[in-house]
Amino acid sequence: MSYALPGGDGFTDVAEIFLEASGDMDPEELIFTEGFTLYDSMSALEIGDPRMDSGMALDDEQRPPFEPLAPLLPEELCYILDRMIACEMEWHAGFTLSQTVFTCLHVHHLEYISPDVVPLHVQLQEDPVRPLDLVTIVLRAAVAGMLKCCDFAWREMSKGRVQDTEDWQSEKCSVSLLEGTPAGVVHAWLEHARTWLVRHAPSSMSCREGLLDRILLRSQLLELFRLDPIADRPQFATLLATASTLLQSIRSRPEIPPPGRDSAGFLAFDPHITRRLNSFMPLRVLSIPDQDTSWDALESLLRGWADLCDLTDGENLLTWKVVGDLWATLAPPRRRVPFLRSLAQSCFFDGYRIVGDKLPRWLVDQFFQDTVGIEYQSIWTTVNNRWVGDTPPLKDIEQKLIRILIAYNKSSWFNPPRRRRYLSRSLLEWHVLYDSATQLIEKLQITDESELSLVRAVPRAVLLWRLSTLRELVLAGFSLELYVPDERPMAYWYAAQVVRRHLSVLQEVEAAPSEALAQEILFNRTYLTALESMCTAMFLITLPLLKCDTTRLSLNFLRRYKWAFRWEYKQILTPPVLLPDLQEFLSACSTALENETLSPSAYFLQAKAALSELKTSLSGWASRWHTERLHFIQDLSVIAGLLAEVTPTSLDGLPTFDQRMLDWAPSRYRWFPSIRAV
């Protein structure tokens, strides 16, 4: 078959012109059109160079022409449906559509596999073991279902709460995700496919149950992507339960073996599809994980949805903070896919309401109730009664608090570097709020001790959040591998200072009326005590990493803690609490080295003992995520035990301590190195 050349017929051969001119040109001569330079030419893609030419097909990548209506065995269809899920999960993991979902070639031929347009000659070639309806009814519905699911996910992620090209890839390469097709239509196709499998598929057809489960699973997924986890909560929970059951059912059956390389099932995917799609970047061919890994990913997505449903069902701000901080630290990747991270932010604040139907003022009430166990209304009444002058600036404090609490909770679902950047920026905002609260209570005329204690809780609550933000910020630097070796002692020393101050402020919180708050305070006291011991011990054992070059140390310090040197701090009346101080650190180093009683190993043992106490702790604000929090505590306890075994029992042993034993590569111990054999 011959194909007309693009551009039409009005072309003439100019090969001779080129050849003759080439013969007359000097070896180094260039011919460019006016305004085009040698520099411009350097950015041209070289055709035929596999590193630059994304459209180039190597000889071993040649494949037969794709036939969208090629009949499929039920096993082949099962394989295609499973691999479609695998591709979809990889897109959710952050790869491009063209490397994943679009490698399914039926995506590009959806209009040709509609049952309404099948040519007569194809219908006449019906093969009893390969019913054409498997393609035109079942496969078409599944492909459309997958595209529509991607469309809903795309819409959520394009709200700007996760970063395009950083967290996820929005590039559609001009391929439709059925944006214009209502979900109801796709749902009807899936229902048609289900009906066909139940009523019209040959009774002897293999894999019928498996196909049915897969089609039903796709229907559930489509609904899950379409619905709002808050507004449609009851339906959402049912869909999640059904989807999980279907997934278990699919996984419990024997795995579908991959079809032969020449089969229509295998040829339904072209990993090199990117060379034919409009794309702005050269993309490598992606190796899609095996099916088991993909089912795990889907299971994690379902669990992530369930977590989100439970979170939105709760009534506590602190639960959002505890779970957000925990997940940001643990970062279980599959449960933190960008779609879920965006959805969590949308659920927390949709631009008007908090967690569905609450007014932003709810945040203020919850902030004081959950942090220090005091009702905001009583603070408001006392301040208004004791204020001298016009109106107390409570509205201003409320607005600042609402703004920062929304941003903080959303930041827990940012990617780790963005979250850390946000935390560093937010410290000033917390301090401004702390200053406003401090100034407020100074202007009150209060003599009654109980009233005084009530209003003092306002700056104290703000300070607790600021100290927790500081701790997260400093320790996140270890997870992100930001610190060079001679920055580590300072980071651990500073983290220990922050934790110590946090503990002392926590001591000032009086007996909490709420049971959950009392449990949370108790948990935090023990946890922070352990953390302080571990950070102090790490400060001591990393001291030998500190180089004597004070200029370098000072420059590193200014760069790493630049958030502490913002000029705005000088404009604020109240001095900031616990800004990092290099001189103080250096004198702490001298003092520590002179103290012969310090024992890194003993600090780790103390930490391990404290962390062991937490095994029996109650849930506090962690609510149903307490088990996950305990897993994290268990990891800390393990590394504290391991470090206690290898670190010196006194500072005398520090010079001979082999630093190579500390493995600083990211590990499950997050903020602490793991141990390696030397």
Place this chain on the structure above:
Amino acid sequence: MSAPPSPSTPPRTPSIELLKSILRSTLRIAIADGRVFLGTFVGTDKALNILLVNADEFRLGPGENPGGRYVGQLMVPWRLVKSIEMQADGVSDGEREEDGQGDGEGDGDGLYV
């Protein structure tokens, strides 16, 4: 591009003059692996590395991309060229885009025979 360091020099022969006269024309270059590029000719060198800008890539065949895809600026080495043609007078880039072949978005139905 195997680019020599010196800048362009004035044409010395009619053949070079003729080649310069077709700069900024639309070229259609077919290469050995079956692809066809349609773009504006902006430069070359003695080795005949051909520079096109505003170029589209087309693949001919069933299931391929008859609508083309925009690839921008590219360089085609002469060793890959199977045929090189120039569009006849009077058809500008703008008109090519109106034909649906300038941006890779065209339906391309008319390309098959």
